[in-house]
Amino acid sequence: MSFEIDLSGKVALITGVTSGIGSGAAKAFARAGAKIAGCGLETKESSEAIAFLEEMKLAGADAVYSCTDLTRPDQINALTEEVLACYGRIDILVSNAGANVFEGAENCSEERWMENHQLNLTSHWRLAKACKPALERQDGTIIIMSSNHAFSSIPGCFPYNITKTALTGLVRSLAIEWGPAIRTVGLSPGFIDTPGNQTWFNSFDDPQQEKEKTIGLHPVKRLGTTTEIGGWCVFLASEYAAFASGVTYLIDGGRSALMQD
Ligand SMILES: NC(=O)c1ccc[n+]([C@@H]2O[C@H](COP(=O)([O-])OP(=O)(O)OC[C@H]3O[C@@H](n4cnc5c(N)ncnc54)[C@H](O)[C@@H]3O)[C@@H](O)[C@H]2O)c1
Known part of the structure; x- marks a missing residue:
């Protein structure tokens, strides 16, 4: 008997599907048979949104896309209502x-701190609250994307690392307050090969050399893929992970196991 995850009949609302990890997660859930409600900052007419919908079609998945700015509470509510109007669950x-x-702890302005907290922390709480009644009706699962920066960081990665650390607290609070009707777990990916991360490497004089140096810090000797993180999301949403709750899982290619000297 093969080991299978079948999410057919289920609806997965995934944010940030127009790039990187969100796109990888959407493809993984589509392969598992779920219907996909995706959102991103890009318009419905953008090449990224069109590519998302085409990928979903290729995978045989029913999918919709919404242009949503998650830093806006009104748009979070509109997104949730749109998904429920479309799929009913x-x-x-x-x-x-x-x-x-x-920005770094000294140089970060109040504006940049607030801006990053609005998206990387507050929007996760607001969206979870907006989806709570619908998730409760289905014994639903919330997966929150944190980062390896929640556990250790690099000088200058402030306030990003603060927001990602706080998300591990959000995962714990939702798990203990909203369980058992809703199960909440977090994922902390390490370096995943995405456009977002390429921007990081591009900030160095020699991006290729920096990338090779980073790869060398990983026992697995490569960066992670969006397919792998998508697979983790599907597993965490499945019956096989039903005992996982309140914890943020670190998936970092072994990087944190290597002591720096
Ligand atoms: N790439 C990595 O190595 C890595 C590692 C750890 C954690 N993460 C986390 O994973 C998540 C995705 O990262 P990525 O590298 O795939 O990012 P990315 O930059 O490739 O894509 C970001 C996505 O988020 C959407 N988005 C951005 N601002 C938004 C807003 N205000 N409202 C709605 N949507 C918005 C974009 O439209 C896009 O779809 C982030 O939370 C990131 O912190 C990434």
Whole structure:
């Protein structure tokens, strides 16, 4: 007998599907048979949104896309209502969208701090609250995308690392307050090969050399893929992970196991 995850009939609301990890998660849930409600900052007419819908079609998945700015509470409510009007249910929330704001503790302005907290922290709480009644009806699952920066960081990656650390607290609070009707878990990916991360490497004089140096810090000797993180999301939403709750899982290619000297 093969080991299978079948999410057919379920609806997964995934944020940030127009790029990177969100796109990888959408493809993984589509392969598992779920219906996908995706959102991103890009318009419905953008090449990224069109590519998302085409990928979903190729995978044989029923999918919709909404242009949503998750820093706006009114748009979060509109997104949730739109998904419910379209599919009538939400079984899984993958709260993934976020941005790298790397300013440093001394140089970070109040504006940049607030801006990053609005997206990387507050929007996850607001979206979870907006989806709560629908998730409760389905014994739903919330997966919150944190980062390896929740556990250790690099000088200058402030306030991003603060927001990602706080998300591990959000995962614990939702798990203990909203369980057992809703199960909440977090994922902390390490370096995943995405456009977001390429921007980080591009900030160095020699991006290729920096990338190779980073790869060398990983026992697995490569960066992670969006397919792998998508697979983790599907597993965490499945019956096989039903005993997982309140914890944020670190998926970092072994990087944190290597002591720096
Ligand atoms: N790439 C990595 O190595 C890595 C590692 C750890 C954690 N993460 C986290 O994973 C998540 C996705 O990262 P990525 O590298 O795939 O990002 P990315 O930059 O490739 O894509 C970001 C996505 O979020 C959406 N988005 C951005 N601002 C938004 C807003 N205000 N409202 C709605 N949508 C918005 C974009 O439209 C896009 O779809 C982020 O939370 C990030 O912090 C990424």
